[in-house]
Amino acid sequence: MAIFDDEPRKKARPHEIGQDLSLLSVDELS
Template sequence: MAIFDDEPKKKARPHEIGQDLSLLSVGELTERIGILRDEITRLENELKAKDSTKSAAEALFRRE
């Protein structure tokens, strides 16, 4: 039984903007690209949802 088994493990950040990439392997870089692409898709979907809500609100208040 190891002494340090009960210590909580720190969750590594998958990517930090501006981080030094020179020490990462090709696999790690590929994984991070996938993570960032997924995040971009998530952000774009949220932007579309907010734009739809904004357009609906503008249409409602433009009624004359």
């Protein structure tokens, strides 16, 4: 399960950062 969480997290990391810091914070908290 940890691998699954790490895979999408890394991919969404650069994508979220480009969008907004607020969005990244919310996504990371989820």
